[in-house]
Every structure is written in C-alpha cells, then in structure tokens.
Amino acid sequence: MDxxxxxxxxxxxxxxxxxxxWKPQPGKSQIRIVPYLHDKSNPFSELxxxxxxxxxxxxxxxxxxGRPDPVQQFADKLKGSGNKDEWIQGKRIEPKMRxxxxxxxxxxxxxxxxxxxxxxxxxxELLGIIADPDYGDISDSTTxxxxxxxxxxxxxxxxQYGKTTIRVKPNxxxxxxxxxxxxxxxxxxxxxxxxxxxxxxxxxxxxxxGFLNPQDSTTETTKEPEMVTTEKSSNVEDDFxxxxxxxxxxxxxxxxxxxxxTSFFGEINVK
Numbered sequence: 579m580d581x582x583x584x585x586x587x588x589x590x591x592x593x594x595x596x597x598x599x600w601k602p603q604p605g606k607s608q609i610r611i612v613p614y615l616h617d618k619s620n621p622f623s624e625l626x627x628x629x630x631x632x633x634x635x636x637x638x639x640x641x642x643x644g645r646p647d648p649v650q651q652f653a654d655k656l657k658g659s660g661n662k663d664e665w666i667q668g669k670r671i672e673p674k675m676r677x678x679x680x681x682x683x684x685x686x687x688x689x690x691x692x693x694x695x696x697x698x699x700x701x702x703e704l705l706g707i708i709a710d711p712d713y714g715d716i717s718d719s720t721t722x723x724x725x726x727x728x729x730x731x732x733x734x735x736x737x738q739y740g741k742t743t744i745r746v747k748p749n750x751x752x753x754x755x756x757x758x759x760x761x762x763x764x765x766x767x768x769x770x771x772x773x774x775x776x777x778x779x780x781x782x783x784x785x786x787x788g789f790l791n792p793q794d795s796t797t798e799t800t801k802e803p804e805m806v807t808t809e810k811s812s813n814v815e816d817d818f819x820x821x822x823x824x825x826x827x828x829x830x831x832x833x834x835x836x837x838x839x840t841s842f843f844g845e846i847n848v849k
Contacts, residue, residue, distance in 0.1 A: 597689075597692075598692055598693060598768050598773055599692055599693050599694070599695065600681055600683055600692035600693065600694045601694075602694075602727045602728075602729040602742060603729060604729050604730070604731050604734075605728070605729065606726055606727070606728045606729075607683060607684075607726070607727045607728075607729070608683070608684040608685075608724050608725070608726050608727075608747075609681045609682065609683050609684065609694065609724065609725050609727055610681060610682050610684065610717075610722065610723075610724050610725065610753055611679050611680065611681055611716060611717040611722070611725065612680045612681060612682055612691050612717060612719075612753065612763055612764070612767070613680075613717055613718075613719060613764060614679075614680050614767070615680075615764065615765065615766075615767040616767065616769050616770070621679050621680060621717050622677055622678070622679050622701070622704075622705075623677065623678045623679070623770050623771075624642070624675055624676075624677050625638065625639075625642040625675070625676055625677075625678065625770075625771075625774070626638075626639040626641045626642045626647075626673035626674065626675050626676075627639060627673055627674060627676055628649060628671065628673050628674075628785070629674060630670055630671060630789075631649060631671060631782075631785050631786065631789050632785050632788070632789070637777060637782070637785060638774045638775065638776050638777065639673035639782075640776055640777070640779070640782075641673055642771075642776075643771075643776070646779065647673060647779075647782060648779055648782050648783050648786060649671055649672070649673065649782055649785070649786050650672055650673060652668075652671070652786060653667075653668040653669070653671050653672035654668065654672075655668070656668030656671075657669065657672075671786070671789065675698070676695050676696070676697065677695065677696055677697075677698075677700075677701040678693045678694065678695045678770055679693065679694055679704075680692070680693055680694075680767055680770075681693070681694045682753075682763060684724065687754065687759060687763070690762070690763070690766060690767075691763055691766070691767045691768075693768075693770055693773075696742065699742075700742055700744060703744060704744070707746055713746060716746060719752065719753040719754075719760065719764060720752050720753075721750045722750065722751070722752075722753065723746050723747050723748070723749065723750055723751065724746075724747045724751060725744050725745070725746050725747070726744065726745045726746075726747065727742065727743075727744055728742070728743045728744075728745070729741075729742050730742075730743075
C-alpha cells in the first residue's frame with residue numbers, strides 16, 4: 579500500500595471545498611460570472627445557513643431544498659410568542675440566506691470556476707444590473723461583462739464587517755479567447771449543493787437542543803452562544819418538546835401537533 583499516495587489523496591479531498599470558493603481580498607479584484615453548468619437558466623443559487631446554532635460552525639438548512647427545518651419551526655414559534663426577547667432569539671437562530679454564483683478571477687483562470695458567496699445587498703445590485711436592458715446577461719460567455727469587486731477592511735469601511743462594492747465594466751468581452759480554456763470553464767464545474775453536507779431533521783433537533791442547553795452540549799469547543807433568558811422563556815424547553823411531538827402530514831412535511839390547536843400560535847390551517 580502506497581501510504582504517501584493515500585495521504586496525498588486525503589489532502590486533496592480535504593481541500594476540495596476550500597478551493598471551490600472565491601473570496602474578495604482587500605482592494606480591487608476583477609471577476610467574471612460564468613454560466614452555471616448545473617442550472618443553465620440561472621447562475622445564482624440561494625442557500626440558507628445557521629450561523630449561531632453550533633459554535634464556530636456553519637450548518638446548512640434543509641430549507642435550501644424546500645425541506646422542513648426544525649430550527650426554523652422553533653424560531654417561528656418564538657417570533658410568534660408576543661415576547662420581544664423571544665422574538666430576538668427566534669431571529670437569531672433562524673437560517674440566513676446567502677447567495678452563490680460561479681465566477682472566475684481574472685489572472686487566475688487556470689484555477690477554474692469557483693463560487694462567490696455574498697449577502698442581500700450585493701445580490702440585489704447584481705440582479706438590478708442584469709435586469710437593466712443596457713446590461714442584460716453579464717454572464718454570457720461571448721457578450722458578457724467583467725465585474726470589478728472592491729473589498730474594504732473593517733478599518734477602511736468604519737464598521738465591524740467591512741464593505742464590498744461592485745462595478746460592472748462597460749465593455750462586452752468574451753469569457754476567454756482560448757477555445758480550450760473556454761470549454762474547460764463551461765464544462766468543468768463543481769455542483770454547489772454537493773460541497774455542503776445537509777444535516778438530517780434529527781441532527782438539527784440535536785443541534786437545537788444543544789443550543790438551548792449549552793451546559794449539556796458535547797461540543798468540543800469552549801465557546802458557548804449567549805442565551806436570551808426571560809421569565810416567559812422558562813417554558814422554552816417544554817415548548818421544544820411540544821414542537822417535536824409531531825405527526826407527519828401531507829406532502830411529506832412534518833407539522834407539529836401544536837399547530838392543530840389553539841396554543842402558542844392560535845389555530846393554523848394546514849393544507
């Protein structure tokens with residue numbers, strides 16, 4: 579057995595996810611959105627993630643694929659309680675959307691297509707540009723346009739997170755003048771959804787239980803999320819148990835039994 583070859587392959591697999599993403603560095607970068615091999619009708623992919631559910635870990639939400647997420651169900655329950663602190667807690671644990679698009683970085687075309695992930699502000703700006711008939715499909719491999727991305731550090735932007743701005747180049751240019759490179763960029767792309775592990779419904783329940791009861795969590799990290807505690811939230815653990823005392827209903831969606839009664843939410847009609 580060639581142990582060196584095995585170690586090399588293991589290292590390749592471990593680095594696959596990291597190498598599949600592009601992140602703007604401070605200063606200006608020039609990129610190009612590439613037609614997405616796995617969805618030629620739309621290069622943008624909207625995924626939902628839990629950022630505070632597990633310390634130091636990002637967790638993919640099944641809402642990304644139209645499947646039920648027990649954490650979102652519990653967050654909805656908290657937000658509907660009428661209690662301000664529980665509403666804040668619900669907003670905190672509900673999954674947040676992040677949008678991804680396949681891109682190449684100019685000057686680094688040989689590294690292939692990577693995914694750039696961004697928030698709502700950049701997403702809205704890109705959609706607005708594409709919807710503008712003066713620009714149109716900026717991802718077209720022949721008549722598209724490059725994008726200049728400028729990243730400011732928190733110190734430069736004067737805020738906690740920094741700032742990302744974009745500017746679409748006015749000139750239409752081909753994705754590549756090299757036919758072999760063009761074919762490689764269009765036909766050799768990772769499938770974004772295969773780069774993340776989707777947790778099961780039960781696994782998310784366990785994550786939520788650990789979040790609500792950090793002292794019982796078996797996580798190895800020493801960092802624990804802050805909890806919002808109120809007089810009314812003394813019933814959160816009971817509500818958590820009620821939430822998962824559920825029965826399956828039509829179309830494979832798990833609907834908690836309390837949805838069928840006048841309780842925390844009042845009566846909700848389930849179709």
